[in-house]
Amino acid sequence: MSTKTCKLVPFILLLAFPAILRAQELKLPPGVEKLASKAKETVEVNMDGPMLHWASKFLSAEDPEERKAAKLVANLKGIYVRSYEFSDEGAYSAADVEVVRAQFRSPEWSRVVGVRSERDGDNVDVFFKLENEKIAGIVIISAEAKELTFVNIIGPLEVDQLADLGGEFGIPKLKTKPQSSKPMAKADKGEQK
Amino acid sequence: MTETNKNPNLLEDALRNAVRREDAPEGFVLKVLARAEQQNSAANDAQRTSWLSLFSQPALRWSAVAAVTIAMAIGTIYYRNLQRQRAEGEAAKQQLMLALRIAGSKLQLAKEKVNEINTSRPEPQPQNSSPRSRS
Numbered sequence: 387m388s389t390k391t392c393k394l395v396p397f398i399l400l401l402a403f404p405a406i407l408r409a410q411e412l413k414l415p416p417g418v419e420k421l422a423s424k425a426k427e428t429v430e431v432n433m434d435g436p437m438l439h440w441a442s443k444f445l446s447a448e449d450p451e452e453r454k455a456a457k458l459v460a461n462l463k464g465i466y467v468r469s470y471e472f473s474d475e476g477a478y479s480a481a482d483v484e485v486v487r488a489q490f491r492s493p494e495w496s497r498v499v500g501v502r503s504e505r506d507g508d509n510v511d512v513f514f515k516l517e518n519e520k521i522a523g524i525v526i527i528s529a530e531a532k533e534l535t536f537v538n539i540i541g542p543l544e545v546d547q548l549a550d551l552g553g554e555f556g557i558p559k560l561k562t563k564p565q566s567s568k569p570m571a572k573a574d575k576g577e578q579k
Numbered sequence: 580m581t582e583t584n585k586n587p588n589l590l591e592d593a594l595r596n597a598v599r600r601e602d603a604p605e606g607f608v609l610k611v612l613a614r615a616e617q618q619n620s621a622a623n624d625a626q627r628t629s630w631l632s633l634f635s636q637p638a639l640r641w642s643a644v645a646a647v648t649i650a651m652a653i654g655t656i657y658y659r660n661l662q663r664q665r666a667e668g669e670a671a672k673q674q675l676m677l678a679l680r681i682a683g684s685k686l687q688l689a690k691e692k693v694n695e696i697n698t699s700r701p702e703p704q705p706q707n708s709s710p711r712s713r714s
Contacts, residue, residue: 429677429681431674431675431677431678431681433671433674433675433678437671438675440668440671441668441671441672441674441675442672442675443668444665444668444669444671444672445672445675451676452672452676455675455676455679458679459675459679465675465678465679465682467677467678467681467682469681499689499690499692499693501689501692501693501696503692508688508692510685510688510689510692512686512689524682526682526685526686526689528685528688528689535681535685537678537681537682537685539682
Protein backbone atom coordinates (compact mmCIF):
# COMPACT_ATOMS: atom_id res chain seq x y z
CA MET A 387 0.00 0.00 0.00
CA SER A 388 1.45 3.36 -0.99
CA THR A 389 1.96 6.21 1.47
CA LYS A 390 -0.69 8.26 -0.28
CA THR A 391 -3.27 5.48 0.14
CA CYS A 392 -2.31 5.08 3.81
CA LYS A 393 -2.98 8.78 4.36
CA LEU A 394 -6.39 8.48 2.73
CA VAL A 395 -7.55 5.55 4.87
CA PRO A 396 -8.45 7.61 7.98
CA PHE A 397 -10.44 10.04 5.85
CA ILE A 398 -12.30 7.22 4.15
CA LEU A 399 -13.06 5.65 7.55
CA LEU A 400 -14.20 9.02 8.88
CA LEU A 401 -16.57 9.45 5.94
CA ALA A 402 -17.83 5.88 6.20
CA PHE A 403 -18.29 6.00 10.00
CA PRO A 404 -21.89 7.31 10.01
CA ALA A 405 -22.87 4.68 7.44
CA ILE A 406 -21.22 1.96 9.54
CA LEU A 407 -23.05 3.17 12.63
CA ARG A 408 -26.34 3.35 10.80
CA ALA A 409 -26.05 -0.16 9.46
CA GLN A 410 -25.03 -1.57 12.82
CA GLU A 411 -28.17 -3.65 13.31
CA LEU A 412 -29.27 -4.60 9.81
CA LYS A 413 -26.48 -4.89 7.28
CA LEU A 414 -27.70 -5.13 3.75
CA PRO A 415 -25.24 -6.68 1.32
CA PRO A 416 -24.25 -4.62 -1.73
CA GLY A 417 -26.31 -6.95 -3.93
CA VAL A 418 -29.47 -5.94 -2.10
CA GLU A 419 -28.66 -2.24 -2.11
CA LYS A 420 -28.21 -2.43 -5.88
CA LEU A 421 -31.77 -3.72 -6.24
CA ALA A 422 -32.98 -0.13 -6.03
CA SER A 423 -31.91 0.38 -9.64
CA LYS A 424 -34.05 -2.58 -10.78
CA ALA A 425 -37.05 -1.73 -8.61
CA LYS A 426 -40.19 -0.07 -9.85
CA GLU A 427 -40.68 1.54 -6.46
CA THR A 428 -38.20 1.90 -3.64
CA VAL A 429 -38.86 2.98 -0.09
CA GLU A 430 -35.89 3.77 2.10
CA VAL A 431 -36.44 5.05 5.61
CA ASN A 432 -33.54 5.65 7.97
CA MET A 433 -34.58 7.16 11.26
CA ASP A 434 -32.28 7.07 14.25
CA GLY A 435 -33.21 8.03 17.82
CA PRO A 436 -32.94 11.83 17.59
CA MET A 437 -34.69 11.84 14.22
CA LEU A 438 -37.52 9.70 15.61
CA HIS A 439 -37.81 11.97 18.63
CA TRP A 440 -37.93 15.01 16.38
CA ALA A 441 -40.43 13.50 13.94
CA SER A 442 -42.69 12.40 16.78
CA LYS A 443 -43.01 16.04 17.88
CA PHE A 444 -44.98 16.67 14.72
CA LEU A 445 -47.44 13.85 15.39
CA SER A 446 -50.84 15.20 16.25
CA ALA A 447 -52.35 14.22 19.58
CA GLU A 448 -55.81 14.69 18.09
CA ASP A 449 -55.34 12.06 15.38
CA PRO A 450 -55.82 8.61 16.98
CA GLU A 451 -53.46 6.94 14.51
CA GLU A 452 -50.72 9.49 15.09
CA ARG A 453 -51.30 9.36 18.84
CA LYS A 454 -50.66 5.60 18.79
CA ALA A 455 -47.62 6.11 16.61
CA ALA A 456 -46.22 8.66 19.08
CA LYS A 457 -46.70 6.20 21.93
CA LEU A 458 -45.11 3.45 19.90
CA VAL A 459 -41.97 5.36 18.95
CA ALA A 460 -41.50 7.11 22.30
CA ASN A 461 -38.76 4.74 23.46
CA LEU A 462 -37.48 3.49 20.13
CA LYS A 463 -33.88 4.01 19.08
CA GLY A 464 -34.31 3.59 15.37
CA ILE A 465 -36.48 2.47 12.49
CA TYR A 466 -34.89 1.36 9.23
CA VAL A 467 -36.91 0.21 6.25
CA ARG A 468 -35.93 -0.90 2.76
CA SER A 469 -38.71 -1.93 0.44
CA TYR A 470 -38.29 -2.74 -3.23
CA GLU A 471 -41.21 -3.40 -5.55
CA PHE A 472 -40.39 -4.94 -8.92
CA SER A 473 -42.28 -5.16 -12.19
CA ASP A 474 -41.32 -8.77 -12.79
CA GLU A 475 -40.61 -11.80 -10.69
CA GLY A 476 -37.09 -13.06 -10.08
CA ALA A 477 -35.51 -9.64 -9.74
CA TYR A 478 -33.58 -10.76 -6.66
CA SER A 479 -31.97 -14.02 -5.70
CA ALA A 480 -32.77 -16.18 -2.69
CA ALA A 481 -29.08 -16.00 -1.77
CA ASP A 482 -29.34 -12.21 -1.36
CA VAL A 483 -32.09 -12.66 1.22
CA GLU A 484 -30.34 -15.56 2.91
CA VAL A 485 -27.28 -13.38 3.58
CA VAL A 486 -29.51 -10.97 5.50
CA ARG A 487 -31.33 -13.75 7.35
CA ALA A 488 -28.02 -15.28 8.43
CA GLN A 489 -27.17 -12.11 10.39
CA PHE A 490 -29.94 -12.90 12.84
CA ARG A 491 -29.07 -16.51 13.51
CA SER A 492 -27.33 -15.56 16.72
CA PRO A 493 -28.22 -16.31 20.35
CA GLU A 494 -29.49 -12.80 21.00
CA TRP A 495 -32.05 -13.03 18.21
CA SER A 496 -35.04 -15.36 18.16
CA ARG A 497 -36.92 -16.21 15.02
CA VAL A 498 -40.53 -16.10 16.12
CA VAL A 499 -42.10 -16.48 12.69
CA GLY A 500 -40.69 -18.10 9.60
CA VAL A 501 -43.03 -18.71 6.69
CA ARG A 502 -41.98 -20.46 3.48
CA SER A 503 -44.81 -20.61 0.99
CA GLU A 504 -44.27 -22.74 -2.11
CA ARG A 505 -47.68 -21.78 -3.46
CA ASP A 506 -47.26 -18.02 -3.85
CA GLY A 507 -43.56 -17.73 -3.04
CA ASP A 508 -44.16 -15.41 -0.07
CA ASN A 509 -41.49 -15.91 2.56
CA VAL A 510 -41.68 -13.95 5.78
CA ASP A 511 -39.33 -14.04 8.75
CA VAL A 512 -39.80 -12.16 12.01
CA PHE A 513 -36.92 -12.00 14.46
CA PHE A 514 -37.10 -10.63 18.01
CA LYS A 515 -34.16 -9.42 20.02
CA LEU A 516 -34.83 -10.13 23.68
CA GLU A 517 -33.17 -8.35 26.58
CA ASN A 518 -34.26 -9.17 30.13
CA GLU A 519 -37.26 -11.01 28.72
CA LYS A 520 -38.39 -7.89 26.91
CA ILE A 521 -38.39 -7.13 23.21
CA ALA A 522 -35.47 -4.85 22.39
CA GLY A 523 -35.67 -5.04 18.63
CA ILE A 524 -37.57 -6.53 15.70
CA VAL A 525 -36.42 -7.49 12.24
CA ILE A 526 -38.91 -8.40 9.54
CA ILE A 527 -37.72 -9.87 6.26
CA SER A 528 -40.46 -10.26 3.71
CA ALA A 529 -39.50 -11.80 0.38
CA GLU A 530 -42.46 -11.87 -1.96
CA ALA A 531 -42.51 -12.64 -5.66
CA LYS A 532 -42.36 -9.00 -6.74
CA GLU A 533 -41.51 -7.31 -3.48
CA LEU A 534 -38.64 -7.47 -1.08
CA THR A 535 -38.87 -5.70 2.28
CA PHE A 536 -36.52 -5.38 5.24
CA VAL A 537 -37.72 -3.72 8.44
CA ASN A 538 -35.54 -3.15 11.46
CA ILE A 539 -37.00 -1.58 14.59
CA ILE A 540 -34.52 -0.96 17.40
CA GLY A 541 -35.60 -0.27 20.95
CA PRO A 542 -37.95 -1.49 23.63
CA LEU A 543 -41.38 -2.38 22.37
CA GLU A 544 -44.27 -3.65 24.47
CA VAL A 545 -46.38 -6.52 23.24
CA ASP A 546 -49.54 -4.40 23.04
CA GLN A 547 -47.61 -1.85 21.03
CA LEU A 548 -46.54 -4.67 18.77
CA ALA A 549 -50.18 -5.60 18.30
CA ASP A 550 -50.85 -2.00 17.36
CA LEU A 551 -48.08 -2.18 14.83
CA GLY A 552 -49.71 -5.21 13.23
CA GLY A 553 -53.27 -4.08 13.30
CA GLU A 554 -53.35 -0.32 13.00
CA PHE A 555 -52.21 2.32 10.54
CA GLY A 556 -54.96 1.65 8.08
CA ILE A 557 -54.41 -2.09 7.99
CA PRO A 558 -57.39 -4.04 9.25
CA LYS A 559 -56.84 -6.65 11.90
CA LEU A 560 -56.61 -10.15 10.55
CA LYS A 561 -59.69 -12.33 10.54
CA THR A 562 -59.00 -15.99 10.06
CA LYS A 563 -60.77 -17.58 7.11
CA PRO A 564 -61.20 -21.31 6.83
CA GLN A 565 -59.18 -22.69 3.93
CA SER A 566 -60.32 -25.64 1.93
CA SER A 567 -57.24 -26.10 -0.22
CA LYS A 568 -54.35 -28.30 0.76
CA PRO A 569 -51.57 -26.40 2.53
CA MET A 570 -48.40 -25.86 0.57
CA ALA A 571 -46.59 -23.67 3.02
CA LYS A 572 -44.35 -24.46 5.90
CA ALA A 573 -44.34 -22.34 9.03
CA ASP A 574 -41.97 -22.25 11.94
CA LYS A 575 -43.46 -20.55 14.92
CA GLY A 576 -41.49 -19.94 18.03
CA GLU A 577 -38.37 -21.46 16.56
CA GLN A 578 -35.21 -20.52 18.43
CA LYS A 579 -32.09 -20.21 16.31
CA MET B 580 -52.74 119.13 61.66
CA THR B 581 -50.93 118.95 58.29
CA GLU B 582 -51.09 121.48 55.52
CA THR B 583 -53.28 119.27 53.28
CA ASN B 584 -55.78 118.81 56.05
CA LYS B 585 -55.95 122.43 56.48
CA ASN B 586 -56.55 122.99 52.77
CA PRO B 587 -58.79 120.38 50.94
CA ASN B 588 -57.80 121.75 47.58
CA LEU B 589 -54.26 120.73 48.13
CA LEU B 590 -55.37 117.10 48.77
CA GLU B 591 -57.40 117.07 45.64
CA ASP B 592 -54.51 118.35 43.64
CA ALA B 593 -52.20 115.77 45.12
CA LEU B 594 -54.60 112.95 44.18
CA ARG B 595 -55.11 114.29 40.71
CA ASN B 596 -51.39 114.54 40.30
CA ALA B 597 -50.91 110.91 41.47
CA VAL B 598 -53.46 109.33 39.12
CA ARG B 599 -52.84 111.39 36.11
CA ARG B 600 -52.41 109.64 32.80
CA GLU B 601 -48.88 109.16 31.62
CA ASP B 602 -47.62 107.73 28.33
CA ALA B 603 -45.57 104.50 28.43
CA PRO B 604 -41.86 105.09 28.36
CA GLU B 605 -40.18 104.74 25.01
CA GLY B 606 -39.39 101.07 24.04
CA PHE B 607 -41.77 99.54 26.57
CA VAL B 608 -43.76 97.58 23.93
CA LEU B 609 -40.57 96.20 22.41
CA LYS B 610 -39.38 95.09 25.82
CA VAL B 611 -42.67 93.26 26.50
CA LEU B 612 -42.58 91.54 23.11
CA ALA B 613 -38.93 90.55 23.63
CA ARG B 614 -39.77 89.04 27.03
CA ALA B 615 -42.68 87.05 25.51
CA GLU B 616 -40.43 85.75 22.74
CA GLN B 617 -37.87 84.68 25.29
CA GLN B 618 -40.48 82.72 27.26
CA ASN B 619 -41.71 80.94 24.10
CA SER B 620 -38.20 79.83 23.11
CA ALA B 621 -37.59 78.48 26.65
CA ALA B 622 -40.74 76.34 26.33
CA ASN B 623 -39.55 75.03 22.96
CA ASP B 624 -36.19 74.08 24.44
CA ALA B 625 -37.94 72.09 27.14
CA GLN B 626 -39.90 70.19 24.48
CA ARG B 627 -36.74 69.33 22.56
CA THR B 628 -35.24 67.60 25.55
CA SER B 629 -38.07 64.97 25.57
CA TRP B 630 -37.27 61.36 24.25
CA LEU B 631 -38.79 62.01 20.86
CA SER B 632 -36.47 64.93 20.32
CA LEU B 633 -33.57 62.41 20.42
CA PHE B 634 -34.46 61.39 16.86
CA SER B 635 -33.84 64.87 15.66
CA GLN B 636 -30.14 64.11 15.95
CA PRO B 637 -28.93 62.48 12.68
CA ALA B 638 -26.66 59.87 14.31
CA LEU B 639 -29.40 58.62 16.58
CA ARG B 640 -31.94 58.71 13.78
CA TRP B 641 -29.78 56.48 11.54
CA SER B 642 -29.00 54.17 14.43
CA ALA B 643 -32.70 53.72 15.04
CA VAL B 644 -33.34 53.01 11.35
CA ALA B 645 -30.49 50.47 11.31
CA ALA B 646 -31.79 48.78 14.47
CA VAL B 647 -35.29 48.46 13.05
CA THR B 648 -33.92 47.07 9.75
CA ILE B 649 -31.74 44.50 11.55
CA ALA B 650 -34.65 43.46 13.78
CA MET B 651 -36.87 42.98 10.72
CA ALA B 652 -34.16 40.96 8.95
CA ILE B 653 -33.65 38.73 12.00
CA GLY B 654 -37.39 38.25 12.31
CA THR B 655 -37.70 37.27 8.64
CA ILE B 656 -34.81 34.79 8.89
CA TYR B 657 -36.27 33.31 12.08
CA TYR B 658 -39.70 32.95 10.50
CA ARG B 659 -38.26 31.30 7.37
CA ASN B 660 -36.22 28.90 9.52
CA LEU B 661 -39.33 28.07 11.48
CA GLN B 662 -41.24 27.40 8.26
CA ARG B 663 -38.40 25.23 6.90
CA GLN B 664 -38.16 23.27 10.16
CA ARG B 665 -41.90 22.72 10.12
CA ALA B 666 -41.78 21.44 6.53
CA GLU B 667 -38.87 19.12 7.36
CA GLY B 668 -40.69 17.90 10.45
CA GLU B 669 -43.81 17.14 8.44
CA ALA B 670 -41.69 15.22 5.92
CA ALA B 671 -40.03 13.26 8.76
CA LYS B 672 -43.45 12.50 10.22
CA GLN B 673 -44.66 11.20 6.86
CA GLN B 674 -41.55 9.01 6.64
CA LEU B 675 -42.17 7.69 10.12
CA MET B 676 -45.79 6.88 9.37
CA LEU B 677 -44.78 5.18 6.12
CA ALA B 678 -42.18 3.08 7.95
CA LEU B 679 -44.75 2.07 10.57
CA ARG B 680 -47.31 1.23 7.89
CA ILE B 681 -44.82 -0.97 6.04
CA ALA B 682 -43.73 -2.67 9.29
CA GLY B 683 -47.38 -3.15 10.28
CA SER B 684 -48.37 -4.55 6.89
CA LYS B 685 -45.47 -7.04 6.89
CA LEU B 686 -46.28 -8.19 10.42
CA GLN B 687 -49.86 -8.56 9.31
CA LEU B 688 -48.69 -10.62 6.34
CA ALA B 689 -46.71 -12.89 8.67
CA LYS B 690 -49.75 -13.32 10.92
CA GLU B 691 -51.93 -13.99 7.90
CA LYS B 692 -49.58 -16.68 6.61
CA VAL B 693 -49.31 -18.35 10.01
CA ASN B 694 -53.09 -18.33 10.47
CA GLU B 695 -53.56 -19.60 6.92
CA ILE B 696 -51.31 -22.54 7.65
CA ASN B 697 -52.86 -23.23 11.06
CA THR B 698 -56.39 -23.26 9.68
CA SER B 699 -55.49 -25.44 6.70
CA ARG B 700 -53.77 -28.09 8.83
CA PRO B 701 -55.88 -31.16 9.51
CA GLU B 702 -57.34 -31.33 12.98
CA PRO B 703 -55.37 -33.70 15.22
CA GLN B 704 -57.25 -36.95 15.84
CA PRO B 705 -58.36 -37.34 19.45
CA GLN B 706 -56.52 -40.24 21.03
CA ASN B 707 -58.66 -43.04 22.35
CA SER B 708 -57.62 -43.11 25.97
CA SER B 709 -60.43 -45.32 27.19
CA PRO B 710 -59.15 -48.52 28.80
CA ARG B 711 -59.62 -51.57 26.70
CA SER B 712 -62.00 -54.06 28.14
CA ARG B 713 -60.58 -57.47 28.62
CA SER B 714 -62.32 -60.18 26.85
